[in-house]
Amino acid sequence: MPAIQSLTMVYDALNEDRTFSEGDPLTGKVTLALEKPTAIQSFFVKVKGDAQVRWTTRSGNHNHTHSARRRYFKLKHFFSEESATETVLPQGVHVYNFSFTLPSVSMPSSFRGTYGKIVYMLEAKLSRSWKVDKTVERVIVFHSKSFPNLQSLMLRQVAVKDKELGIFSSGKVHMEVTVDRTAYAPGETAMVVAKINNNSSSDMIPKVRLSQVIVYTASSSTKHENGTISKLVGHNIRPHSEEEVRWEVKIPTNMQPAIKNCEIISVDYYLKVYLDISFAFDPEVTFPVIIIPRNLASVGQPAVSGIGWGQQNSDFHAGAASAPFYPPSPNRYQGAQAYSVPPPTYPASFAGPPVANPGPWGDYAGTAPYGSPSSQPSPSHVPYPPPNPSTFPLQPSAPLAYPSAPATHTTPSAPPSYMSATNFLSQSDEPPPAYSLIFPSSTNEGSSEAK
Structure with missing residues (x-):
């Protein structure tokens, strides 16, 4: 019988379009249901923003791939810190709240096209020894407010x-x-x-x-x-x-x-x-x-x-x-979140x-x-x-x-x-x-x- 019955995540909407912009708060909760006591190595939720492009051209008998990637930010909130010793969670339903503040710097709006995309993602990840990581993802829609007057x-x-x-x-x-x-x-x-x-x-x-x-x-x-x-x-x-x-x-x-x-x-x-x-x-x-x-x-x-x-x-x-x-961007925010890469x-x-x-x-x-x-x-x-x-x-x-x-x-x-x-x-x-x-x-x- 598997130890993990379910892992779910929801986030709180700020408006009827469920969109976010620079400097907005992002809150929600992660729910973990366990069938029996379970030892875990780490448990966290992260939010990140990435842009990437990719296409292929042909020259003679050779194909050439053009690709590029940009990371705008990545923030983590740990429910259980990574450590050498495992943490044992009891059987039952565990609910964890999280809170982020999105960076205030100019970032592009969400986008999906034929040869590229700009995606903002929430991901909860549970790691255990000798087991495949358990993850759940949610895409958030980001609309930039960086426009002229x-x-x-x-x-x-x-x-x-x-x-x-x-x-x-x-x-x-x-x-x-x-x-x-x-x-x-x-x-x-x-x-x-x-x-x-x-x-x-x-x-x-x-x-x-x-x-x-x-x-x-x-x-x-x-x-x-x-x-x-x-x-x-x-x-x-x-x-x-x-x-x-x-x-x-x-x-x-x-x-x-x-x-x-x-x-x-x-x-x-x-x-x-x-x-x-x-x-x-x-x-x-x-x-x-x-x-x-x-x-x-x-x-x-x-x-x-x-x-x-x-x-x-x-x-x-x-x-x-x-x-x-461009508004100043702190390297850290209130709470448990922190940049894993330097801000742009x-x-x-x-x-x-x-x-x-x-x-x-x-x-x-x-x-x-x-x-x-x-x-x-x-x-x-x-x-x-x-x-x-x-x-x-x-x-x-x-x-x-x-x-x-x-x-x-x-x-x-x-x-x-x-x-x-x-x-x-x-x-x-x-x-x-x-x-x-x-x-x-x-x-x-x-x-x-x-x-």
Whole structure:
């Protein structure tokens, strides 16, 4: 008859989604039922966070495996300390409570993809002499709250595009597109408005597409996974006419949060508005979209720690700028828990890596739309502190005026000016803005053991 009848574990939920974030308490209990007195060597519960990627490429007759792993933390709580002498537990049901405090440093949200995953795990383990270890595991869902100032992400985005048609068509197309904000929670709706002046000889169809771009990184190699989440099509616009098209782009309820604070996995989202014109290059504008957890979706949410904005080599002007801030992380917490590996370290200031010019990638194929996570910051990228919201009051009663001329990039010698709306003017055919400027990667390059 086996000595161990059952080993179970439960944890206490903090919200209806049963998610956790940086600095949250994690409590629960482990229940051990024994059929007879049992000698044990050690008994503990641990919580850990790990990211890993893995894929295989073929070169000639040889396969090459690319893999990388990051350990963010591991905490243990001992019910019975490891020792040379065994501890005998009596027959019956034994209940053990545990309590952890998750680290307050920036950590990526839970994620599972084709070539990698980010997993946060609770595990209880009972060890006995000459016996197989008895374990029980529970996956916890972690949603990072390391985002820029959410109030700045709730401002509208505006872009203007002018395109001269040639060869098979003649004339000019003017397109002005507005997106109501940048940050959305799963289940919310993005409002997109396009004002189109078709002063050409061609018909055209306006379209909008919400896309996801995932990049896996291992050493100097990357693996891209691109997908279209939704696509909406407007009605045909005749030559020499002007139309206003409105779309409501629904954010799926199962959308994973954006990830830019992980060295080996990034998850980005984009809204692309373009005009489908036969026998011509399609005019297009692209907006970054940041998917945030539902508990951060309120417009009035106070600022949370995250990666700051920096000036960027792009037609998209940066919003509110702030230097990076990372909360201090103690090496030990109250109670019996302790780090088994050093906590991750972060730079005091990082304005973001330089932006490469990968060329046109309207369908998100080929080169990544941002620099490598290991790229070094350019001296020309100067972070600025965010403005005080009270210094720049919004005027909801006043209509928003759209500039008719391209705006000039703010020089690094002075902080940029801020408006109640973020204007992206006269976009060229360059790629969309680099997410690495919004979420630069952590410098924690140390890999850890799996246990």
